[in-house]
Amino acid sequence: MALASLCSEHMQARNDSPKFVAFVVDHRLRDGSTLEAQKVVQQLRRLGIESHMLAVNIKAGTDSPQVQHVESIARDHRYQALGKACYAHGINQLLVAHHADDQAETVLLRLVGKFYGTGLQGMKQNVPIPACQGIYGVSESGQPRHAMNPQKSEEPHMQIEDGGVMVMRPLLRFSKQDLISYCQSTNVKWFEDVTNADTTYTKRNAVRYALSHALLPAALRTRRLCVLSAQIADHMRAIEREAEKLYTQLPIELDLASGSITI
Template sequence: MLLAVSGGPDSTALMHAAAAAAPTIALSVATVDHGLRPDSGREAEAVGRLAKTLGLAHNILRWETEPRGGIQAAARTARYRLLAAHAAAIGADLVLTAHTADDQAETVLMRLIAGSGPAGLAGMRRERPLAEGIRLARPFLDMSKAELIAYCAANALPYVHDPSNADDRFTRARLRSLMPRLRAEGLTPERLTRLAERLARDERSFVTGEP
């Protein structure tokens, strides 16, 4: 099993929880260093030091290609490509990421604005194929970022703050800043994630023919 850990609170909680919950499973950790910020290399090394204290192998996967088009979209594509290649190299058939309910709500909102249909509004899947023989799973999709920050605090886990999360050059960051106002109007993250769950269930029923 390969854990994708950036060093933020979500993935740091994932690494710690996985090490505690699955001590008999061969776990490995990978940090993708996109090289887009001056501190990214040091942050990746910090993940490695924490992984070592948990008895986990750690590798830094560096993205060394100049991005074309949107930076975040290109970085996301590269991240999954690097993770899939590393998983194949170490013999892992499952890659875990720490996407949260907050991430899901933002994804649904972005797709709603883009005019996506039901499949798009189903948001991120809990599990999907990543590459041949390798699956991607998101075990924290029902949990809020606040819960994972609290977990890190309770376990004295250090984590980094990515400034791009608040950079209004990026759509996701702008929508994140709007969430408190949308919540006041009744469009809460909980309702957005519930919409995604219902549409995902409807899609599964359509494909399988089961209710």
């Protein structure tokens, strides 16, 4: 709700503010989830934000998913529902409220899963929407354009597409407590999924409990994990800049007839 309130404030403060539309996903994995989602929609509308509820069924196309997989299955279905809703409403930027505590959980989960190196940068600030590959208009498609600067003047412009939905995480630098304090100071009611407190439900819940109760060594606590994530992200950006620099210096010839590139 902190992100929604900030969006509402932005719309009220600026005449040139974009219009924000909220999507509330009901996974229907626990009793009372639909009623809670309806209450969230009502709260968002009180903030002056157009809101829609999206119901997903994570068992569709699966054989009763095991509890240990429910989080990843729910995530995929959630992003697919959000991506399709964005496309239907002409939206190409999806803001999500992941915060620093979420980032620390992600990095620690990747350490536990033995994903080292670049994987430890955690969630990126801006990224094409995940789990939507092949969905037209959602995954890097939907906006036709012409290829720029063909290598040979006699070659026709090639019809290609880009576009799709980008996920943006503007709150990654803020802790959960920062967002709670903001909501308290602005009298904004927020909602929490009660299953998040069940450490037996998912790995992330167990990791969240360990981090929030400072049960791990200092090097594996939230602040240090976020610093590690930022350092690796900075390193990756430096590598990408160097790669882009080298790329621009290379002579590249595109052969449209064969679909090949000569460097």
